[in-house]
Amino acid sequence: MFFASDNWAGAHPAINERLLKESTRFAAAYGTSELDLAIEQRFNEIFEREVSVFFVATGTAANSLALASLAKPGGVTFAHSEAHVIEDECGAPDFFSGMRMSPVDGPHGKMDPRHLVSRIARYPQDAVHHGRATAVTMTQATETGTIYTLDEIEEIARISHEHGLPLHMDGARFANALVNLGATPAEMTWKRGVDVLSFGGTKNGCWCAEAIVFFDPAMAKELPFIRKRSAQLFSKSRFIAAQFEAYLQDDLWLDLARHANAMADRLRAGLNGSNTARLAWETRSNEVFAVLPKATAKAAGEKGAKFYDWLEPKDMAEPVSEQDVLIRLVTSFATTPDDVDAFLRLVAAG
Ligand SMILES: Cc1ncc(COP(=O)(O)O)c(C=O)c1O
Structure with a gap:
């Protein structure tokens, strides 16, 4: 992950x-x-x-x-x-x-x-x-x-x-x-x-x-x-x-980029349907930004998910609350559907 x-x-x-x-x-x-x-x-x-x-x-x-x-x-x-x-x-x-x-x-x-x-x-x-x-x-x-x-x-x-x-x-x-x-x-x-x-x-x-x-x-x-x-x-x-x-x-090079973007689409779809997390804004490349409870992010990190916390940009429509954190998720040619699904399960577990 x-x-x-x-x-x-x-x-x-x-x-x-x-x-x-x-x-x-x-x-x-x-x-x-x-x-x-x-x-x-x-x-x-x-x-x-x-x-x-x-x-x-x-x-x-x-x-x-x-x-x-x-x-x-x-x-x-x-x-x-x-x-x-x-x-x-x-x-x-x-x-x-x-x-x-x-x-x-x-x-x-x-x-x-x-x-x-x-x-x-x-x-x-x-x-x-x-x-x-x-x-x-x-x-x-x-x-x-x-x-x-x-x-x-x-x-x-x-x-x-x-x-x-x-x-x-x-x-x-x-x-x-x-x-x-x-x-x-x-x-x-x-x-x-x-x-x-x-x-x-x-x-x-x-x-x-x-x-x-x-x-x-x-x-x-x-x-x-x-x-x-x-x-x-x-x-x-x-x-x-x-x-x-x-x-x-x-x-x-085009195939690898298509794969990375498709893995990001899979993440976007999963986070869109999530009860615990939300997409911070719409993205289209291989980067996804999500808002989730700090406790969920911490638990996912402890179970091996690697991602960075991100600074809130000036123009964010719905600000990040005190209990939540903004994170960045980047997919690559080497990301697998299983990696994405495992991460989404951690998010769903809350
Ligand atoms: C948009 C963008 N430009 C340039 C770079 C610089 O790449 P490098 O780390 O190889 O210097 C990065 C790396 O993260 C990047 O995201």
């Missing part, structure tokens, strides 16, 4: 097998091997255009270096107030980009376009004292388990571009959002105005595989130097490429 996070799961057997196979070969280092180049080509196919791809180790590195590539002195980056880049990366995006974050409110973990416009207006391009608006970053799927629709992505992109700001997408859970929308990777990104993407593999079955994807290779000019100077250029980069090869083969 591991619902703490999708990165608590191991790696999918197909990824492990591919890594094992790679481990017996010699190949050129620092991203120049045939395998590295072939996977870069694979990204072109997946995104239906020529893209520039850079492998890094963590989602935090992908976000930080992507934003560093968009940086200007005195720059300000706009992100949802509960975004991972603001709340959970220890200031790494600010550190690597030299810019600072400006929080944008909005319900359900999504930036409200009107708030984005008013936030941007605070930082005109000639505002030496305040700093200048420089980039926008959005998370898909969001940190609260919701998903921007394609039209919502386009609206955020329109506002960003109207102000001359490039749009970055944190896609740590890109695949979970993609299969939920039934969109293609191109439709969920550049066709709707996304300029740079952090493409996550680690949470969806890889061991350690993240990529920064630029939809306009001209924007990627500085990234080789930014990545090296940030100590993120792997000499054995081909082991990240190998993971991506298995991940992207025969739509494995």
Whole structure:
């Protein structure tokens, strides 16, 4: 019953097998091997255009270096107030980009376009004292388990571009959002105005595989130097490429995300029908937020269920009472229906 996070799961057997196979070969280092180049080509196919791809180790590195590539002195980056880049990366995006974050409110973990416009207006391009608006970053799927629709992505992109700001997408859970929308990777990104993407593999079955994807290779000019100077250029980069090869083969990545989302649907359905717990808000990806009595949560934890208590967001329709607790449950490619049912039985037992 591991619902703490999708990165608590191991790696999918197909990824492990591919890594094992790679481990017996010699190949050129620092991203120049045939395998590295072939996977870069694979990204072109997946995104239906020529893209520039850079492998890094963590989602935090992908976000930080992507934003560093968009940086200007005195720059300000706009992100949802509960975004991972603001709340959970220890200031790494600010550190690597030299810019600072400006929080944008909005319900359900999504930036409200009107708030984005008013936030941007605070930082005109000639505002030496305040700093200048420089980039926008959005998370898909969001940190609260919701998903921007394609039209919502386009609206955020329109506002960003109207102000001359490039749009970055944190896609740590890109695949979970993609299969939920039934969109293609191109439709969920550049066709709707996304300029740079952090493409996550680690949470969806890889061991350690993240990529920064630029939809306009001209924007990627500085990234080789930014990545090296940030100590993120792997000499054995081909082991990240190998993971991506298995991940992207025969739509494995989409199947794994569909499974994780289906396990979350099973949790949602069970919690919806529960007398002891309730869904905190509607989610659509592989994250579920529930309110349950503190005693029930404690008992479930003692019986081996792993999950995190969560801070109540500003916009929660029905606040959490003194006796209750808000928890986050995350499913993954490795979650089984039995895990979900066992957890639901613990909740029902009260
Ligand atoms: C939305 C989001 N972005 C980025 C990350 C960062 O990933 P990492 O922990 O690999 O740095 C996470 C990890 O939890 C995440 O949830």
